[in-house]
Amino acid sequence: MDNAGRRKFLVTLLAGGGAAAAAAAAWPLYRYLAPAGGGSAAAVVVIPENEVNEGQAKFFQYAGSAAVLVRKRGGELIALSAVCTHLGCIVQWVNEKQEFLCPCHAGLYSAEGAVLSGPPPKPLAPIPFKVAGGTIRVGEVA
Amino acid sequence: MKLFRQLVNWIDVRIGVGELVEKELTGYLLPRNINAWYSLGSILLTAFAIQVVTGILLLVYYVPDADKAFASVTAIMNNVPFGWLVRLLHAVGSNMMVLALLLHMLSVLWMGSYKRPRELNWLSGFILFNLVTGACLTGYLLPWSQLSFWATTVATNSVGAIPVVGGHLVEFLRGGKLVGAPTLGRFFALHVAVIPLIIGALVGAHLFLLQRIGVSSPPFGLDDTTNRWQGDVFRYESHPGGIPFVPNYLLQDLTSIFVYLACFLAVVFFDPYLFFPKEAFSPANPYLTPAHIKPEWYFLPNYQTLKIFPSELLGLAVQGVAMTLLALLPFLDRGGERHPLKRPLFRIGYVGGILLWLGLMVWGHYS
Incomplete structure (x- = not known):
């Protein structure tokens, strides 16, 4: 693999890993801030x-x-x-x-x-x- | 990618980002013998950012009311999705930040980087350390647990040993004769607004000084380890032929940050209650003093010092003198040599100081 190809591969890998890590951090954050469920079935x-x-x-x-x-x-x-x-x-x-x-x-x-x-x-x-x-x-x- | 380059170019022609990057990042040269200990500053910036973000998130659900605070923290831990994670990141993070701060100060001491012309860097860092412990102390009360209540009672009470104004000062700190709802209001304001704002400003000043004066060279691997500062006019300490900050040292910074995060998250996930004694899990009861209430590990040496001396005032005075000497160290230690192995007196003080501090901590823990 030439240098340019290796560099592109590593950048893609890093970007993919970064995106996955960001998503893994964003999910708990979203769940933390999301409003509590209304519980429609039990709401009598x-x-x-x-x-x-x-x-x-x-x-x-x-x-x-x-x-x-x-x-x-x-x-x-x-x-x-x-x-x-x-x-x-x-x-x-x-x-x-x-x-x-x-x-x-x-x-x-x-x-x-x-x-x-x-x-x-x-x-x-x-x-x-x-x-x-x-x-x-x-x-x-x- | 093309769009990204166009965007960068659009910004560059307007505010000269490329020139800034060249001057402050890729063209910012560091000494060739720089080591991993220099990345503790970046670790601390990361730790502070984590504290700010998790602190803001906790504010979403925390209720600073003496009747509701404990229940709100319990709800964050048990009912709010991932609330346990946010709270533990904040609580464990504060302990890890103090640990990183201590290591940063110890490395600066060991490498003689506090010496002139960096007196102000040391002083601002020393004040930052005190502010961070202040943030920890005020944050400790907020869950309104038995631990919070009684640790704050003991901590604020020690101020009473100051002659003449002591009693008034304790009352002023607490907002009343005893720790109560007014204390929570005061500590809440200090913890979420006053102290973080001052820390932010001082971090800015600390970085400004670093940028103006230049990074110090470690005294290791050099033939001449004397302080070359002349003191006649201002000179930026440049490092011609050094290694660039970006990408070389940035990689070291990132490595150190990930090592820190690995240790930090290992505590959060595998031993989350390492820093929580059992009193942290019951609500504050002003009429029920728990036995053997102890402060956080980093306050244990102070706690034990107060216990050793027959008079509380003497205990406070000894600590005051020790802290003042440490704060003014660069003004007192004016020798030219920076290599620790060529400074026997410094080495004795350094190792002796650490051992004394650790000894007092262990003694305080088991006493």
């Missing part, structure tokens, strides 16, 4: 039924994000993501109108999460839940 939130009164809403943390339970006038229960689909603000429950309002850009949703007006492109995402033994188990399919 149990709320006593009597904490959600008729016509009112209860906000809580679910799977690392904000969620809301609404008991409509008439008794129907709904669980939704409380994150506005426009720019990610948290919606507020307007008791008098029985609607959700996003205070950031005035997005308006119905109690079922459907877009009534404003910039939100999609309805609020529904969350499965089950009512059993006086508790609401959010995250479990009925």
